[in-house]
Each structure stands twice: as structure tokens, then as C-alpha cells.
Amino acid sequence: MFMASPVFMSEKRMQPSRLLFCLITFSMFLLMLSFVFLLQSSNSSLISESVFRMMLLNNTSVFFRPNSGSISDKLSNSPTLTSPTISRKPSSRSQDNACQGPKLKKERVDLGQGTNKACDTAHALLRVFMYDLPPEFHFGLLGWEGKAGQIWPDVIDIPPYPGGLNLQHSIEYWLTLDLLSSNNPSVIRPCSAIRVMNLSQADIVFVPFFSSLSYNKHSKLHGREKVSVNRMLQDKVVQFLISRNEWKRSGGKDHLIVAHHPNSMLTARRKLGSAMFVLADFGRYPAEIANIDKDIIAPYKHIVRTIGGESAPFKKRPILVYFQGAIYRKDGGAIRQELYYLLKDEKDVHFSFGSVRSHGTTNAGQGMASSKFCLNIAGDTPSSNRLFDAIVSHCVPVIISDEIELPYEDVLDYSEFCIFVRASDAVKKGILLNLLRGINRDRWTTMWEKLKAIAHHFEYQYPSQPGDAVDMIWQAVSRKRNSIQFRVNRNNRLSQSQLMEE
Incomplete structure (x- = not known):
């Protein structure tokens, strides 16, 4: 009988092992x-x-x-x-598409990248019906001319707003743009407010009249005009609104009108006083026309450049107190003149006249960014754009304006980042400077850090971003909505009672 050699038998036993090894190697190669x-x-x-x-x-x-x-x-x-989690600086323009803004009492939360998805009406914080007023009331005031029958510009190619001091009262421009873009999925924005085309779905009715721009550009008479263009536009708005069923159903209480310039809507405000106004302050309004119970205080659009991450700390701000602007004012602003003569010769104080001319805005921004405290003194009205310039310069505001009302004060505690001084105390020699010099670096730094955290709430931008000025205004309107509905329901109840008595 033939006998296999030991070597042959050994090789035969190894063949399955080699095959297995090859299979494992090949499998690993495929996996990689x-x-x-x-x-x-x-x-x-x-x-x-x-x-x-x-x-x-x-x-x-x-x-x-x-x-x-x-x-x-x-x-x-x-x-x-x-x-x-995606972390960003507060001033960055994130692509968030959250349906509500951040919680204001807590740290700001970024929700990550948004998606090209239209806002869901059912989940919007505020549903807004906007009148399709002719362009002469809004973008036509900017020189925009659309095609025949076109009411609104393309939200991707928007006409710019005039610069300089016009910008500080441009609030209606930003709110209108935000509503126009709310139904366009290509524009990434918060869903705090969304435009609806059906009045029955609306929480508020928005009147897109650029009243501040109308006043700034067309309040003076030209040539043989007996009525200014601004007055004519106001009269047209009044006639349009009071004839509408939308106005009649609530007496205008659910309408939102922006009149941020103190002199805008000057002739129309009494006839439309039942509406909710968006204002800079109540300085030139009687209490029965405008008050904190029904109206919204919105920040000015700041004029100086936002500091962002370049903010200088305590030791790198050599100026103690900064003020630059109009000094001789009327009414409540007379205090500016008193403070000027009281502080102008102090070594660490900058108190001088200034305007937007000759690089005045740039110089003011640099001065604020180099100062520890910035004075916000009442002028012709209680409010001033200077407060918001100080906030974005991270210069601790010192507010000397007894009648001032502040934006979003129901959710922001201004005492955490502002100093308040009564006018009667500020004009007493030594009181103001002793107070400010007594604030040590640690306390100032705490306020400075808070300023950096909340500054984005005062930024107007397009598209709007979560927690910016546009988003904050819509949130403020939403919080007022319950008060509006209470007034509407109460009015309906009283009207019904009067009919029954008759």
C-alpha cells in the first residue's frame, strides 16, 4: 500500500488555514x-x-x-x-431658522445651521396680515419703481435706505422687509413673525407706511405746494384705514403702526391713536394716544460701528466720561448745557459739540470705544440714538433722562449694564464724577461683559437673526397681543351692551 509522506500530509492540513487567511485578508481589503x-x-x-x-x-x-x-x-x-453645539459670537450673522428667539433671561443659545424651509404658520410666534399699500407709502419713498402693477420689490434685490441720521429711525423699513421675506424659503430668518394673506389667521395687522422717512424727506413745502407730501400721505393713510372693515372690526386696536421719528404721523396720530404704535419714546405724545400699556418702544438703529470682538477692557479705555453731540437743546434737553459747563474742563472727560459731518460718526465711535462711561442725556425728547451707539461700543451708558422709556424692558434689566442718574442730581457739582470714579474695575467689567452679551438685541439687519432688534420687536408685539385681545373683547362686550340698552 502506498504510504503518504509526513510532509505531504502536513501541507494538505495547512490548505484550509491558508484559504481562511486569504478570505479574511480579502474581506478586510473590501472593508477598507x-x-x-x-x-x-x-x-x-x-x-x-x-x-x-x-x-x-x-x-x-x-x-x-x-x-x-x-x-x-x-x-x-x-x-x-x-x-x-455650534458656538458663535453674539454679533455673528448665524443661519438659524428657529421658530422662536432665544430666552432673554438666560444665556443666548445658538441652534445650529438653518435649512431652506419656509416658516410654518402654525408654529410662528406672531401671524401678521400686511396691507398691500401702493409703493408711494413705502419703497417708492426710496426712489424704487417696480414694473406695472408691482407693489413690492424682490426681497433678494432690495433698495437701500438713505444713510446718515435718516437711518436711526428706519425701523419700519426693517420690519416690512422681514415680513416680505417671511414666506420666501430662500431667505433664512427666525419664524417669530410670518406674513399671512388671510385676515382670519392674523394676530396683528401691519401698516407698511414709512412714516419717519416721509417726515425726513417730504415734510417741507416746495414751490407752490400748500400741503406737504408728508401731510398728504398721512391723510391718505387715515382715509384708507378708517374705511377698512379690518379697522372697523376692532376700532384699529389690532393694527400696528410704526412712527419712530418723534415728528412722524404728527397730524394722523390722534385719529389713529387706538392702534399699537412702535415709537422711540412718549415725549411728544399725550398719554391717551400713546402709553406703555399698548405701545412698543423700539431702539434707534445705531450709527457708529459695532465693536464686536475688538472691545477694549477697563485699562485700555483712557477716557472716563464721553459725550459728543448737540449741546444746546430745548425743553428737557436744557440739562446738556448745564452739564457741559460743569464737566468740560475735567481732565478725563470728553464733552464737546459734534455732528455727522467731517467724519463725526467715525470719531464718535472711536471715542466711545475708548471710554469707560458714555453719557446719554435727554435732548428735545427723552430718548437719543446715543444710548444705542454706546451699547454697541460696549461703553457703559450713563442715562440722565428722567422720562425715558427703554426697549424690551419687560425682559431686559438695564440696571445690569447701565447707570441711572436723576437730572437734579447730575447737575450738582461733583455728584456725577464722584459716582463714576467710585465704580471700580470689577464692577465696571461685570457691566461691560453684560453689554457684550446683550448688544446683538439692538442690531437691525436683513435678513433678521434670532434675538436681533427685528426679532425682539416682533416678540414684544407678541407679548402685547394679550392686552390687545383683552381690549378688543372688552370693546365688543361694551358695544353689545349698548345695543341691548337701545
């Missing part, structure tokens, strides 16, 4: 090839590159069930896959 393919094929892969890397970094697995929705839905609904 698949891994590379998944990383490089971000456009065609079932799992995007960013998600795949996040799975690797977080040691996360995602399992899909057949016929249970799209892959993107499965990724977003997976309980084990979470997006990383």
Missing part, C-alpha cells in the same frame, strides 16, 4: 475600500460625509428599517445621533 468610498462620496453616498464622520467621532451607529421614511428623516429622528 468601502470605508474610503463612503468618506469621499459625500454627494452620492447613502450617508453624508459629515454624518459619517460624526458617527465615527461619537462612536454612534444608525440603523435603518426598510420602508420607514426617507434617509434624511431617519437621520433626524434617530435618538442616538445628535448635532454638535
Whole structure:
């Protein structure tokens, strides 16, 4: 009988082991090839590159069930896959598309990248019906001319607002743009307010009249005019509104009118006084026409450049007190003159006349950014743009204006980042400077840090961003909505009672 040699038998036993080794090696090669393919094929892969890397970094697995929705839905609904927190500076223009702004009493939260998705009317904080007024009341005042029958400009190619001091009262421009873009999924913005076309769905009715621009550009008579263009536009707005069923159903109480310039809507305000106004202050309004119970105080649009991350700390601000602006004012502003003569010769105080001419705005911004405290003194009216210039310069505001009303004061505590001094105390020799010199570096730094945290609430921008001035105004209107509805319901009840008596 033939006998196999020991060597032959040994090689025969090793063949299965070599085959297994080859299979394992080949499998590992295929696995590595698949891994590379998944990383490089971000456009065609079932799992995007960013998600795949996040799975690797977080040691996360995602399992899909057949016929249970799209892959993107499965990724977003997976309980084990979470997006990383994205941290940004408060002044950055994030792409958030959250349906509500941040909680103001807490640290600002960034929700990550938004998506090209239209705001959901059902989840909007405020649903707004906006009249389609002719362009002569809004963008026509900017020189915009649309095509025949076109009322609104394209939200991607918007006409600019005039610069200089005109900008400080441009609030109606930003609010109107925000509403126009609210139904356009290509514009990434918060969903605090959304325009609705059906009045029955609306919480508020917005009147898109650029009243401040109308006053600034057309309040003077020209040539043989007997009535100014500004007066003519106001009269037209009044006639339009009081004839509308939308106005009649609530007596105008659910209408929102922006009249930020103290002299805007001067002839129309009494006839439209039942509406909610967006104002700079109540200085030139009787209490029965405008008051804090029904109206909104909105910040001026600041004129100086936002400091951002370049903010100088305590030791790098050599000026103790800064003021630059008109000194000789009437009414409550007479205090400016008194303070000027009291402080002008102090070595660490800058108190001088200034205007927007000859680089005045740039110089003012640099001066505020180099100062520890910036004076906000009452002028012809209780409020001033200077307060908001100081805030974005991270210069601690010193408010000397006894009748001032402040934006969003129901959610912001201004005592955390402002100093308040009564006018009667400020004009006493030594009182103001002794107070400010007594504030040490630690206390000042605490207020400075708070200023940096809240400054974004006073930024007007397009598109609007969560927690900026536009978003904050809509939130303030929403908080007033309950008061509006109370007044409407009460008026309906009283009207019904009067009819029954008759």
C-alpha cells in the first residue's frame, strides 16, 4: 500500500488555514475600500460625509428599517445621533431658522445651521396680515419703481435706505422687509413673525407706511405746494384705514403702526391713536394716544460701528466720561448745557459739540470705544440714538433722562449694564464724577461683559437673526397681543351692551 509522506500530509492540513487567511485578508481589503468610498462620496453616498464622520467621532451607529421614511428623516429622528453645539459670537450673522428667539433671561443659545424651509404658520410666534399699500407709502419713498402693477420689490434685490441720521429711525423699513421675506424659503430668518394673506389667521395687522422717512424727506413745502407730501400721505393713510372693515372690526386696536421719528404721523396720530404704535419714546405724545400699556418702544438703529470682538477692557479705555453731540437743546434737553459747563474742563472727560459731518460718526465711535462711561442725556425728547451707539461700543451708558422709556424692558434689566442718574442730581457739582470714579474695575467689567452679551438685541439687519432688534420687536408685539385681545373683547362686550340698552 502506498504510504503518504509526513510532509505531504502536513501541507494538505495547512490548505484550509491558508484559504481562511486569504478570505479574511480579502474581506478586510473590501472593508477598507468601502470605508474610503463612503468618506469621499459625500454627494452620492447613502450617508453624508459629515454624518459619517460624526458617527465615527461619537462612536454612534444608525440603523435603518426598510420602508420607514426617507434617509434624511431617519437621520433626524434617530435618538442616538445628535448635532454638535455650534458656538458663535453674539454679533455673528448665524443661519438659524428657529421658530422662536432665544430666552432673554438666560444665556443666548445658538441652534445650529438653518435649512431652506419656509416658516410654518402654525408654529410662528406672531401671524401678521400686511396691507398691500401702493409703493408711494413705502419703497417708492426710496426712489424704487417696480414694473406695472408691482407693489413690492424682490426681497433678494432690495433698495437701500438713505444713510446718515435718516437711518436711526428706519425701523419700519426693517420690519416690512422681514415680513416680505417671511414666506420666501430662500431667505433664512427666525419664524417669530410670518406674513399671512388671510385676515382670519392674523394676530396683528401691519401698516407698511414709512412714516419717519416721509417726515425726513417730504415734510417741507416746495414751490407752490400748500400741503406737504408728508401731510398728504398721512391723510391718505387715515382715509384708507378708517374705511377698512379690518379697522372697523376692532376700532384699529389690532393694527400696528410704526412712527419712530418723534415728528412722524404728527397730524394722523390722534385719529389713529387706538392702534399699537412702535415709537422711540412718549415725549411728544399725550398719554391717551400713546402709553406703555399698548405701545412698543423700539431702539434707534445705531450709527457708529459695532465693536464686536475688538472691545477694549477697563485699562485700555483712557477716557472716563464721553459725550459728543448737540449741546444746546430745548425743553428737557436744557440739562446738556448745564452739564457741559460743569464737566468740560475735567481732565478725563470728553464733552464737546459734534455732528455727522467731517467724519463725526467715525470719531464718535472711536471715542466711545475708548471710554469707560458714555453719557446719554435727554435732548428735545427723552430718548437719543446715543444710548444705542454706546451699547454697541460696549461703553457703559450713563442715562440722565428722567422720562425715558427703554426697549424690551419687560425682559431686559438695564440696571445690569447701565447707570441711572436723576437730572437734579447730575447737575450738582461733583455728584456725577464722584459716582463714576467710585465704580471700580470689577464692577465696571461685570457691566461691560453684560453689554457684550446683550448688544446683538439692538442690531437691525436683513435678513433678521434670532434675538436681533427685528426679532425682539416682533416678540414684544407678541407679548402685547394679550392686552390687545383683552381690549378688543372688552370693546365688543361694551358695544353689545349698548345695543341691548337701545
